[in-house]
Amino acid sequence: MPLPFTNDIRTLRFLAGEMTQGDLGDRVGVTRQTIAAIEQGKYSPSLEVAFRIARVFDKPLEAVFQWGDGSN
Amino acid sequence: MTFREKTHWVALVVMAVAFGWYFFQLHTALPHGPGNIAASGGLLTAVTIGIILAMSLIIGIIAAVNPRDAHAAADERERSIHWRGTHYAYYPMVLGIWLCIGLIFAGYSTPTLLNTLLAVVVFAEMVRIGVQLYLYRRDA
Numbered sequence: 001m002p003l004p005f006t007n008d009i010r011t012l013r014f015l016a017g018e019m020t021q022g023d024l025g026d027r028v029g030v031t032r033q034t035i036a037a038i039e040q041g042k043y044s045p046s047l048e049v050a051f052r053i054a055r056v057f058d059k060p061l062e063a064v065f066q067w068g069d070g071s072n
Numbered sequence: 073m074t075f076r077e078k079t080h081w082v083a084l085v086v087m088a089v090a091f092g093w094y095f096f097q098l099h100t101a102l103p104h105g106p107g108n109i110a111a112s113g114g115l116l117t118a119v120t121i122g123i124i125l126a127m128s129l130i131i132g133i134i135a136a137v138n139p140r141d142a143h144a145a146a147d148e149r150e151r152s153i154h155w156r157g158t159h160y161a162y163y164p165m166v167l168g169i170w171l172c173i174g175l176i177f178a179g180y181s182t183p184t185l186l187n188t189l190l191a192v193v194v195f196a197e198m199v200r201i202g203v204q205l206y207l208y209r210r211d212a
Binding site: 030031033034037042046 | 074210
């Protein structure tokens with residue numbers, strides 16, 4: 001089932017000097033595969049990991065993750 | 073593919089081969105009757121040692137090839153996969169235990185109970201590993 005929210009992690013990685021999924025994973029404390037799954041909308045991260053990702057890019061949470069279509 | 077996913081593939085293949093061989097021998101080569109329990113025990117000991125050695129060797133080689141992955145702690149997604157696999161394996165385990173309870177009341181022999189219990193444990197373990205591999209692949 002698709003997640004009800006999207007994310008801009010791929011774009012933010014590119015803008016952060018083409019940071020790799022592995023680099024981001026190392027800084028967040030998860031594996032490269034987990035970052036890939038989050039990016040593709042296949043895995044819903046915990047609030048802690050979501051905040052850690054946002055902190056890496058120095059962005060607020062809603063700049064990284066966006067609720068999909070306004071529904072519940 | 074993470075180190076943990078690789079170890080799951082190794083466990084699945086090694087267990088399928090080892091216990092496939094065990095149950096094949098059980099029905100073709102082992103004596104039937106009272107002597108079966110000792111023979112089953114001997115064969116099971118050999119299979120268990122074989123599984124431990126094979127898995128240690130193969131996983132040791134995989135870890136040596138990429139030690140960084142091997143020493144990394146499991147992250148939240150991997151822990152979640154582990155929990156869900158164990159959750160789904162619980163159901164065949166419970167059904168198998170009730171089957172064995174039924175066999176006890178039906179008066180089946182000790183060797184039959186031993187090997188039914190073993191089959192239940194092996195099946196539940198295969199379900200656990202299979203579900204975990206499915207979840208690893210689904211998210212990849």
